[in-house]
Amino acid sequence: SQQGEEDPQALSIQEGENATMNCSYKTSINNLQWYRQNSGRGLVHLILIRSNEREKHSGRLRVTLDTSKKSSSLLITASRAADTASYFCATEARGNYKLTFGKGTLLTVNP
Amino acid sequence: DTEVTQTPKHLVMGMTNKKSLKCEQHMGHRAMYWYKQKAKKPPELMFVYSYEKLSINESVPSRFSPECPNSSLLNLHLHALQPEDSALYLCASSQPTGGNTEAFFGQGTRLTVV
Numbered sequence: 236s237q238q239g240e241e242d243p244q245a246l247s248i249q250e251g252e253n254a255t256m257n258c259s260y261k262t263s264i265n266n267l268q269w270y271r272q273n274s275g276r277g278l279v280h281l282i283l284i285r286s287n288e289r290e291k292h293s294g295r296l297r298v299t300l301d302t303s304k305k306s307s308s309l310l311i312t313a314s315r316a317a318d319t320a321s322y323f324c325a326t327e328a329r330g331n332y333k334l335t336f337g338k339g340t341l342l343t344v345n346p
Numbered sequence: 347d348t349e350v351t352q353t354p355k356h357l358v359m360g361m362t363n364k365k366s367l368k369c370e371q372h373m374g375h376r377a378m379y380w381y382k383q384k385a386k387k388p389p390e391l392m393f394v395y396s397y398e399k400l401s402i403n404e405s406v407p408s409r410f411s412p413e414c415p416n417s418s419l420l421n422l423h424l425h426a427l428q429p430e431d432s433a434l435y436l437c438a439s440s441q442p443t444g445g446n447t448e449a450f451f452g453q454g455t456r457l458t459v460v
Binding site (some may be wrong): 279337 | 387
């Protein structure tokens with residue numbers, strides 16, 4: 236069963252706008268990670284936030300984690316057409332190396 | 347070298363064929379994974395190897411047989427597959443140092459079973 240649930244399932248915005256994607260999960264985690272996938276090929280790791288962290292930044296990316304609500308959000312600022320891709324959250328369970336992916340958000344950035 | 351290399355990139359096989367997917371990494375990672383991904387769906391975990399030993403099998407049918415010959419290589423042997431097994435098969439690796447490490451993914455093998 237899938238741990239994470241992304242919201243929205245699809246998001247279409249104009250270049251320069253910000254994009255926010257949300258992820259909810261159900262069990263205790265070591266960390267939560269966000270990945271990007273272009274056109275059904277390999278996944279690229281974007282950012283990892285540990286269970287004891289609340290916010291993390293990397294370039295135009297900002298991730299928040301609320302363990303009390305079991306939710307996370309990914310903000311991409313000043314989006315570009317090249318950001319068009321599917322974005323997945325993934326949770327690493329406590330006690331093993333099992334990385335479980337959510338359903339993903341398909342982001343389309345229109346030039 | 348931060349790459350995970352998967353071969354072949356594409357594979358078409360009949361239901362009576364035996365084939366193997368290969369995955370290689372030289373990052374010194376000691377955890378390696380196989381995921382299956384159907385179109386417009388998230389990756390689903392199949393197997394996890396930790397220090398060359400199978401640690402997780404997500405109730406995968408026996409027609410899929412993983413093998414980890416050494417710390418750099420991971421194979422997935424396929425036999426008597428069904429058309430519904432057609433999917434993108436992704437290999438990944440990470441450093442199992444108590445968790446909190448990113449996984450590196452290969453570009454995948456797109457498998458079609460006819």
